[in-house]
Amino acid sequence: MIKSFGYAMDIGEQMLISGAEVHRVEESINRMCYALGAIRVDVFIITSSMVVTVYTKDGNTYTQTRRVTSTKNFDFEKLHHLNNLSREICEKGLTEQEIEKKLRAANNCKKIPVWFEFICYAVIAGAFTLFFGGNIIESFISLFVGAVVRLSLFFSGKIISNKFFDKFTATVIITLLAFLTVELGWIISVDKVIIANIMTLIPGIGLTNAIRDLFTGDSIAGLLRSIEAVLTALAIAAGYFLVTVLGGVFL
Amino acid sequence: MTQTEIIQILAGFVGSIGFAILFNIRGKRLIATAIGGLFSWLLFVVLIKYIKGEPVVYFIIACVISTYAEIMARVLKTPTSAFVTTSLVPLIPGGSLYYTMVYAFQGDLNTFLPKAIYTMQLASALSLGVIVSTSAARIFNKVFFNKNRNKI
Structure with a gap:
C-alpha cells in the first residue's frame, strides 16, 4: 500500500x-x-x-x-x-x-538519437531564418550554425551543467559565427541568423507556460518559471552583448 | 497571398515539426501537431488583414489551436500540452523577447519599455487563449457528457 x-x-x-x-x-x-x-x-x-x-x-x-x-x-x-x-x-x-x-x-521509452537532435537544431534554425525574412544563403548558414549550437550545448552540458551558462556560451558562439560570416562577405546582416538560432535557446515556450501557470492559479510555480525565463533571456542577451562589445573594441 | 507569406507559412510549419521531433512526439501525434503548426501561422496571415492589433489575433489563434488540441488530445489519448506547445511555436514571441533583452542591455529605456510591454502582451494573449479553450473544454465535458470517470 x-x-x-x-x-x-x-x-x-x-x-x-x-x-x-x-x-x-x-x-x-x-x-x-x-x-x-x-x-x-x-x-x-x-x-x-x-x-x-x-x-x-x-x-x-x-x-x-x-x-x-x-x-x-x-x-x-x-x-x-x-x-x-x-x-x-x-x-x-x-x-x-x-x-x-x-x-x-x-x-525506458524510445528517445530520439543524439545525432538526430543535431539535424533538428539545424532544420529549426534554417526554417526560422526564412520565417523571419532571411534569404537562402542566410538560411544555409543558419543550418550549420544550428548544428554547432547543439554541439556547444552537448559539450557545455558535460563540463558544467548549468543551463544559464550553457545558453550563454551557445549565444557567444552563434554571434561570433554570424559576425564572422558578415566579415567574410557571405551575408549582409547578422540579425536573421542570430534570431533564428536563438529560437532554439530562447525561453519563449517557457515564458508562455509560466504565464499560463500564473493564470491557472499555480502562482508559485508560475513565478519560478517566469523568473527562470527572464534569467535565461538575460544570459542569452549577455552572450550577444559580450561579442558585440568586444568586436567593437578589436575590429 | 504573397510569395513571402507562403514561404513564412511553410517555414513556420517546418520549424514546428522540428520542435515536435525534438520534444519526442511520435507517429500520429506528430502528424496532428504538424497540421496545427501549419494552421497557426496560416490563420495569422489571414486574420491580420482584417483585425487590428497582433495581441488580439494571437488570442484568437491560441483559442482555435488549443480547441483543436483539446479535440486531438481526446482522440489520440495524450496530454493536451503536447499539441499546444508545439503547434503554437511560430507564434511564440522569441524574437520579441530577444530584442527586449538587447534593448535592456543597451540601457535605452525608450525602446526597452514598449518592447517589454509588447512581449508581455503577446505572451499573455497566447496563454489566455489557451486557458479559455481549456476551461471551455472542461465545462463542455461536464455539461454534455457529465461522465464521472477518472479523466486526467
Missing part, C-alpha cells in the same frame, strides 16, 4: 520532469492516490519540490517529499505513457508489480 503511493509519486515526478504542467501533475497524483485507497490526499507541488500526504482508511497518515533536481526536458512520448499509466491505475486498479513494470517501461 505505502509502496503504491510511492509509485504514484514517482509517476508524478517523472511527469513533471518530462514537461507536464504543475496542476496536471497535482491532479494525477490526487486521482491515483484516491484510486489506491486513500480517504484524503494533500498534494503540493512546485517545479522543484513535491509534498504529498495520504490518509488511509485505517487511520494512518503517510507523507513523502521529493526534491526534483533533474532539469526539465520536454519528452511528450514519455509523458504520453505516464499519462496512460495513471489513467490505468485509476480505472483498472493495477497491482504493485504491474505499476512498477509499466513505470519502468515508460521511463
Whole structure:
C-alpha cells in the first residue's frame, strides 16, 4: 500500500520532469492516490519540490517529499505513457508489480538519437531564418550554425551543467559565427541568423507556460518559471552583448 | 497571398515539426501537431488583414489551436500540452523577447519599455487563449457528457 503511493509519486515526478504542467501533475497524483485507497490526499507541488500526504482508511497518515533536481526536458512520448499509466491505475486498479513494470517501461521509452537532435537544431534554425525574412544563403548558414549550437550545448552540458551558462556560451558562439560570416562577405546582416538560432535557446515556450501557470492559479510555480525565463533571456542577451562589445573594441 | 507569406507559412510549419521531433512526439501525434503548426501561422496571415492589433489575433489563434488540441488530445489519448506547445511555436514571441533583452542591455529605456510591454502582451494573449479553450473544454465535458470517470 505505502509502496503504491510511492509509485504514484514517482509517476508524478517523472511527469513533471518530462514537461507536464504543475496542476496536471497535482491532479494525477490526487486521482491515483484516491484510486489506491486513500480517504484524503494533500498534494503540493512546485517545479522543484513535491509534498504529498495520504490518509488511509485505517487511520494512518503517510507523507513523502521529493526534491526534483533533474532539469526539465520536454519528452511528450514519455509523458504520453505516464499519462496512460495513471489513467490505468485509476480505472483498472493495477497491482504493485504491474505499476512498477509499466513505470519502468515508460521511463525506458524510445528517445530520439543524439545525432538526430543535431539535424533538428539545424532544420529549426534554417526554417526560422526564412520565417523571419532571411534569404537562402542566410538560411544555409543558419543550418550549420544550428548544428554547432547543439554541439556547444552537448559539450557545455558535460563540463558544467548549468543551463544559464550553457545558453550563454551557445549565444557567444552563434554571434561570433554570424559576425564572422558578415566579415567574410557571405551575408549582409547578422540579425536573421542570430534570431533564428536563438529560437532554439530562447525561453519563449517557457515564458508562455509560466504565464499560463500564473493564470491557472499555480502562482508559485508560475513565478519560478517566469523568473527562470527572464534569467535565461538575460544570459542569452549577455552572450550577444559580450561579442558585440568586444568586436567593437578589436575590429 | 504573397510569395513571402507562403514561404513564412511553410517555414513556420517546418520549424514546428522540428520542435515536435525534438520534444519526442511520435507517429500520429506528430502528424496532428504538424497540421496545427501549419494552421497557426496560416490563420495569422489571414486574420491580420482584417483585425487590428497582433495581441488580439494571437488570442484568437491560441483559442482555435488549443480547441483543436483539446479535440486531438481526446482522440489520440495524450496530454493536451503536447499539441499546444508545439503547434503554437511560430507564434511564440522569441524574437520579441530577444530584442527586449538587447534593448535592456543597451540601457535605452525608450525602446526597452514598449518592447517589454509588447512581449508581455503577446505572451499573455497566447496563454489566455489557451486557458479559455481549456476551461471551455472542461465545462463542455461536464455539461454534455457529465461522465464521472477518472479523466486526467
